[in-house]
Amino acid sequence: MIIEVIGVATVLAGLWVLWQGPVAAFWVLSLSALLGAAAAFKLPALGDASVPPVIVVALFLVISVALRPRLREAAIESLAPSGPGFWLLLFTTYAVASAYFMPRLFQGLTHAYSLARNDIDVGIVSLVLMPRASNTTQAAYLIADLGCFMCVRALMIRGQAKAITNALIVCAVLLLVSAVVDVVAYHTDTAFLLSWLRNANYRMLDAGEIGGFKRIVGTFTEAGAFSYVALGFYAFCLSLWLDGFRTRITATLALLLALCLLLSTSTTAYGSFAIFSSLILAGALVKLANGQATRRDCGYLVIFSMIPFLLGTAIMFAPSIWSAMMGLFDATVSSKLESQSGIERMRWNYFAMKNFWDTAGFGAGVGSVRASSFAVALLANTGVLGLLLFVVMLASSFTPGRLLSFDDAVARAGFRACLALIGAACLSAASVDLGFVFFIFFALAASARQLRKREAPQFAASNPAIGARHYQLQGASS
Template sequence: MHFTFVGMIQLLIGSALLFQPLRSLLVFLLFSGLFGGSSAVTLTALGNSSIPPVQFALLFVFLRILMPRGGYFALLVEGVKANFLFVLFTLYGMAAAFAAPRIFAGQLNVAPMRFTNARSLFDTVPLEPTAQNLTAAVYLLGALLVALAGYVAMRTEGGIEALVKGSVVLAWVHAVTGLVAAFTKGTPVEAVFALFRNGTYAQLDQSYQGFNRIDGLFPEASGWAAFGIAWFIFNCECWYRSVWARHTGVAAVVLGGALFISTSGTAYVGIGCYLMFFLARLLIFPKGAEPVRLRQAVMAGLSVLFLIAVALAAIPSLALQVSDMILHMTVDKGSSSSGQQRLFWAMQGFSAFMVSGGLGIGPGSFRSSSLFTAILGTMGVIGVMTFAGYVISIIRPVGMMGARRGEAVAAVMTACATTACVVLVPAAISSPNSHPGTNFALFAGAALALRRMLPAIPVRPRFTLCVSRLAPPDALGGTGALAPATRGSS
């Protein structure tokens, strides 16, 4: 085991923040997720497997939570209870990762997570325990810890502000780094980004017919897009509910624009699904939206159409190039060799489910291309039921869309719950793993924490994130209130 330079920087920053309020470490955790292609620690004993920065940052978050004095152990216990189904999901997945590959070894052939000498796109090997099973167990545990960290942070002073303000800055950084990386390919700047992509991940070709695909600090465009989709949705939802609307709205537009030109099928599916959800919500709950937000949404849509028309008039061939690129990354995927390979990977989940008698063959045993078939094949009936129950527990706050619009806690809670649920859609067509990801876990834990805070709201916050409908148009604040901060003790 050895630290990379990214890990050493994190070690210094994390150590300096240990005696600061938990909100500081929450921001540290959020921004560690930007380095999706980096390795903080390399485990040489496990085939040079990488511990990503976001999971390494969890070490400092939980050291702060578990401090003997001034920690938040009581809130951690509360978080375990609130996220109990996710706890069961994780524990079963970790147990299956160690036991299942040994129980069902040799009973079926699979496409492994790491394949260095594949003879074809559909090559397989007999099932056997590998280092990837341990890596998958670590990722599952990391997702659970992120959910618990998000829960505890939201229940402490300044947690809501840290999440909302941090999301705005993070959206800008993610968009800007992605655009800079795309437009500087072939220049010395590319070497700077390559320096941060020091994880043991496959670095894929990031261009298509002259379009430089946006990958930023991630090893591939789909990973960059999958991370960005979550923060795009969260900023959109905060803007929709007038939570720091001027900043969250601009951040959503900037990140959404970067996602649109990313040439990633994951980005197009994510944006498309969110737009359908947005429109369906307007039709089902027409009174739940504030008129000013609807006007702004219409103006933004018309502005986008105008810019597209100007671009097509200036460059007539652009329409054909862009449409060809989008079709290639979405509709044509199914008939391409890549699409057929992804379908083959996804179908492995059904085969593994049947061979294992519904128990699953263990996380990390095969590569999938869908979160749901990965859970089905690796964790079987228990994994499907516990994860589905957990998602249902998160969806419950979404039913409060039209309620308490003037309260920041309810607004941020619903934004977190909506984000956690919608980000599962791109994961359903692109995730190779059975863990739902750190973004899902963070927003899920935060939504459950904020829901618990709703019964008691009467406080005077230092400032208000939520803008009241009764406030004048130029007001920066309003009458929304934040729930009282809660502090745990060991």
């Protein structure tokens, strides 16, 4: 094992959070999740695999929660049957088991695109299906994701929604700062100053440019990875603004993150942003038709209705800007599938689906197959059963109805962020692991039902008319 300087700092931070407590551990975990191109350790025994700082911090978070009885009890309760945590546990158990058994069961039966490391470079190449180091590393990531989910949900249930939200808002700010620093460093030829944050054994695409626009990568390996995380924070902030909580800061962050996504030059960003915006727009229109729309819902509709007018103004008064935008659109969207990258990614998906059929729908095992879509990767690696478990897991976290409190709004924001991230992952994710950012938001979403059971009596007491109706329904159901 090779210990990096960032690894030493990460371990020291982990020891500090053991002393400070789980809330401090969550802060450090959230911040370390932004270091997508960093490595705390490197493991030569596993193909020189890089261990990101967030994995190390997650271990200290789990220890910190386990040392406190109330939080430990809440973390264990998060896996109760029929809840989102239960389905996540089943999905993780099956996925980890598939990582061990499937490559051995179907060894030599098919060829799969998988991650290969050598002395020169890191890349995805076609290899005969067999057990590999990526099976172990991907399984380890899923186990760490489960531990992260349990701890964050325990903090939510124990009344730390405000602290969690504060940490995530700070992370959104730092994500924007990293984007600005990345662009400035590129144009001033000082990108080498960020090399200590890009020490992982990954392929770094931090110097790309499309249509005269610098591809924004921030502290990640490439523009797609940056935009994936930025989209999650955008959805989280936008949801809080729409629900009327911390409107000034969340509105500002949502606007800046949206601008950052549009300037990122990431095809994934554009596609997933359009899909998520369509969902929010449809929800606002339904609320308007039902007479339930708030001023913020109406504001969101007005902003979208102004887009054609703004585009027309750009064409009339700033044709050069319009030409640059159209060039960027052509390079990242309309001509994407014809590019070498687009052709290569479609090839990955084609052979991933071939692996799915070659293994009779069971999948080749987590870590065996790389694709260019989360849905395809899920089928190719875990088969039909893995896909069904994941769908049920996500559906079980959906909790419609009236908001009861700030905690409830945070949970809803977490669910919306999950939807945005899944949309982005289905467009370009290479593996089954959706990352720590997704599971942080999923833990928030999964806490909604228990929070509502606890808060419903208080809400009914403060709203007599609703309270009377609530108890009438309870009496009718009994």
